[in-house]
Amino acid sequence: MILEYIKATRSFIIQVPRAQSDLVQRLMTEHGLDFSQPASTPEMAVLYTQEPYAACAFGQYATPRAREALGGLLEIIETSRAQTSNISIALPPDKELWDFQKANLAYILPREHSLVADEPGLGKTPTAIAFANEIKANDVLVLCPANIRFQWARKISEWSTMTWPYYCHVITNGKRGVHPTQTGKPGWNIVSYDLARTPAIGAALAQGRYDLLILDEAHYLKTSDSKRTQALFGGSKTLTFGAISQRSSRILALTGTPLPNRPREAYTLARNLCWDSIDWLSEEKFRERFNPSLLRENQKPTGEVVRFVDERTGRAPELQARLRGNFMARHLKREVMTQLKLPVYDIIQLEDTGPVKQALLAESLLGIDPESLEGADAMILGHVSEVRKMMGIALAPQVADYVEMLLGGGEEKLVLFGHHREVLNILQERLGKYGLVRIDGSTSPRQREANVKAFQEDPGIRIILGNLLAMGVGTDGLQHVCNHVLIAEPDWTPGNNIQAIDRLDRGGQKLVVQADIFVAPNSFAERILAAALRKLQTTHAALDRRL
Numbered sequence: 314m315i316l317e318y319i320k321a322t323r324s325f326i327i328q329v330p331r332a333q334s335d336l337v338q339r340l341m342t343e344h345g346l347d348f349s350q351p352a353s354t355p356e357m358a359v360l361y362t363q364e365p366y367a368a369c370a371f372g373q374y375a376t377p378r379a380r381e382a383l384g385g386l387l388e389i390i391e392t393s394r395a396q397t398s399n400i401s402i403a404l405p406p407d408k409e410l411w412d413f414q415k416a417n418l419a420y421i422l423p424r425e426h427s428l429v430a431d432e433p434g435l436g437k438t439p440t441a442i443a444f445a446n447e448i449k450a451n452d453v454l455v456l457c458p459a460n461i462r463f464q465w466a467r468k469i470s471e472w473s474t475m476t477w478p479y480y481c482h483v484i485t486n487g488k489r490g491v492h493p494t495q496t497g498k499p500g501w502n503i504v505s506y507d508l509a510r511t512p513a514i515g516a517a518l519a520q521g522r523y524d525l526l527i528l529d530e531a532h533y534l535k536t537s538d539s540k541r542t543q544a545l546f547g548g549s550k551t552l553t554f555g556a557i558s559q560r561s562s563r564i565l566a567l568t569g570t571p572l573p574n575r576p577r578e579a580y581t582l583a584r585n586l587c588w589d590s591i592d593w594l595s596e597e598k599f600r601e602r603f604n605p606s607l608l609r610e611n612q613k614p615t616g617e618v619v620r621f622v623d624e625r626t627g628r629a630p631e632l633q634a635r636l637r638g639n640f641m642a643r644h645l646k647r648e649v650m651t652q653l654k655l656p657v658y659d660i661i662q663l664e665d666t667g668p669v670k671q672a673l674l675a676e677s678l679l680g681i682d683p684e685s686l687e688g689a690d691a692m693i694l695g696h697v698s699e700v701r702k703m704m705g706i707a708l709a710p711q712v713a714d715y716v717e718m719l720l721g722g723g724e725e726k727l728v729l730f731g732h733h734r735e736v737l738n739i740l741q742e743r744l745g746k747y748g749l750v751r752i753d754g755s756t757s758p759r760q761r762e763a764n765v766k767a768f769q770e771d772p773g774i775r776i777i778l779g780n781l782l783a784m785g786v787g788t789d790g791l792q793h794v795c796n797h798v799l800i801a802e803p804d805w806t807p808g809n810n811i812q813a814i815d816r817l818d819r820g821g822q823k824l825v826v827q828a829d830i831f832v833a834p835n836s837f838a839e840r841i842l843a844a845a846l847r848k849l850q851t852t853h854a855a856l857d858r859r860l
Contacts, residue, residue, distance in 0.1 A: 314371070315374055317379055318379040318382040324361045325362050325365070325367075325368035326349070327340070327359075328357050328358070328359055328360075330358070331353070331357060331358045332356075337360070340360055343854070344362075344367055344370060344631065346362050347361055347362065366634040367628065369630075369631075370631070372390075373859075389638050392420050392642075394642075394643065394644060395419070396416060396648065397412040397413065400418060400419045400422075403443070403446040404472065408471070410436075410443060411436065414435075414439065416644075417431070417440050417642045418440065422447060422448070425564075426566075426585075427565055427586065428565075428567075428568070428586060428636075428640055429441070429641075430636075430643040431643055432569045432646045433819060434646060434792075434815050434818060434820055435646060435650075435820065438464075438465065441527050441529075442469055442472040442473055444525070445473065445525050446473065446475070449524075450563075451475075451524055452521070453501045453524060454523045454525070454527070455503045455504070455527045456528050457504075457787070458505060458529070458533065458786055458787055459506075460756070460758055460783055461529070462504070463759060464758075464762070464787060464789070465483075466481050466483050466501075466503060475500070475501075476499060479500045481500060481503070482500065482502050483503045483758075484504040485758075486508070487511065491504075491517040502518075506534075506541040509544050509557065510541045512554070515554050516553065518554075518560070519555050519556070525561060525562070526557070526560075526563070526565070527564075527565050527566075530568055531568040531582060532568045532570050532571055542581055545558050546558050564586060569812070571641070571856065572808075573808035574807070574808065575604055576629060576855050577599065577600045579632065579855070580596050583640075584596070590635045590639035591635055603632050629854035629855040629858075630855075636856070643857070645857060650820060653818070656825065656828050657825055657826070657828065658830070661715070661830065661831050663711040663831055663834075665833060666707070669707045669708060671703070672703045672833070673836060700837075701732075701733075702735065704838070706733070709731075709740055709801060712729075712740065712831050713744055716744055720747055720775060726775050727776050727797050728795055728797065729776055729779070730779055730785060731780065731802050732801075733802065734753065734780075736801060736802060737779075747776055749774065749776040750764035752777065752778075754782075756783065769793060782809065784813075785809060789819075791817055797827045797829075798817050798828050799828075799830075800813060802838075803831075803832065803838050803841070805841050
């Protein structure tokens with residue numbers, strides 16, 4: 314295969330033997346290449362594109378002329394995944410960055426706004442603080458999930474080179490408002506996304522001036538019409554204050570899962586960090602290009618016909634080139650941490666006891682395809698939520714039996730995830746005698762840190778039990794004392810399951826991570842895990858895959 318450039322038509326062309334019809338079709342559907350009828354022969358198909366970002370996927374096959382026509386894009390894309398750099402970064406004397414973190418900084422420092430999208434567990438927080446050091450930021454605003462605000466404060470005290478005395482102010486409620494910055498004293502404000510959208514805190518933040526705005530777990534902003542997104546980037550007709558992002562000279566977004574489910578979720582960050590990277594597309598046009606969909610109909614067992622949106626994906630390699638070629642640096646764990654071993658995944662089918670059979674029957678009565686939620690309207694989605702909870706409660710006693718078996722067999726410490734409060738309550742009641750701490754949405758940030766520390770240091774605390782979202786995001790340190798994670802209720806969003814497993818599968822882990830995921834046979838969850846694998850393949854194509 315050779316990528317050539319035709320200057321007269323400003324087209325990049327590739328010739329593929331017509332006998333390889335599957336390859337021809339894949340290149341047209343996945344890469345958006347067009348078929349040239351006049352140039353093709355019975356033996357050879359000539360495919361072409363005038364879009365440089367689409368041609369980048371074939372960079373390794375580019376002729377010198379084609380490479381020149383790409384105008385340095387290939388070099389920038391390679392820099393976005395570079396594993397080392399000789400750049401010198403301002404750090405405290407006792408701190409040192411990994412080589413790939415330095416490479417991230419070499420990529421993002423020349424850019425006004427940028428995204429570090431390294432996989433979870435690769436130290437994006439120290440990278441962001443080092444970035445603030447290097448640009449000599451005096452006023453920094455950090456937005457992050459509520460449960461990791463104090464974790465940010467601790468990391469800042471360890472990694473910042475800001476001239477002392479400086480403040481590090483964690484905003485925990487409306488009374489503990491924004492730290493006054495008009496005194497000229499340098500410092501950091503740290504606030505949750507949900508507080509930032511409240512009238513009092515949001516208005517105060519929107520009056521400040523910042524050298525740097527850090528958006529941690531930036532996939533929280535994937536939906537353009539959510540209140541938190543509008544508080545940051547504007548567009549609301551109800552909020553009484555302007556976009557907070559407009560008050561900062563530079564923006565650095567951090568997330569290991571920039572596409573939790575689908576390519577369209579990249580739009581908000583691309584639009585607000587580097588709109589020209591997507592040619593100033595509207596959200597509708599962006600979806601049409603990278604996440605096309607069709608309106609279909611489905612008939613329920615009752616005979617009722619409902620409409621649903623059938624989502625498709627396309628041009629994922631082009632989207633990856635646009636992100637990496639403009640504002641996104643990203644590394645995979647096993648490319649930069651070769652000592653990390655691949656986790657071992659085990660899908661554990663539990664017995665279909667009486668309560669489980671009832672939950673399976675309730676699932677079947679919904680009359681939907683759980684992989685795509687075809688036919689799902691608001692009422693159906695409400696029923697789905699109830700059935701998921703029913704299944705979780707039905708399986709919880711068997712999950713507890715399994716955990717007891719592991720502990721009786723010599724396992725010293727386990728990380729256990731659930732979703733519903735009722736399921737967590739069952740597990741806590743059954744397993745509390747083994748020494749257990751719990752983290753859920755009601756756990757305060759300080760208590761969260763105390764529970765993690767107890768799990769790390771107290772041999773009598775053998776289980777840390779948590780909500781998949783509350784404990785599955787931003788929790789660090791578990792990997793130093795444990796390598797076995799169990800998910801009692803797998804999430805229907807693959808990124809959330811991965812985030813949970815990544816609490817152990819990260820830097821500092823010395824053993825092979827064992828990940829056990831519990832399902833009932835022939836249940837929604839079992840089929841959804843299969844669908845999740847397909848979603849992950851789409852994400853991989855849009856972020857990481859090379860031709």
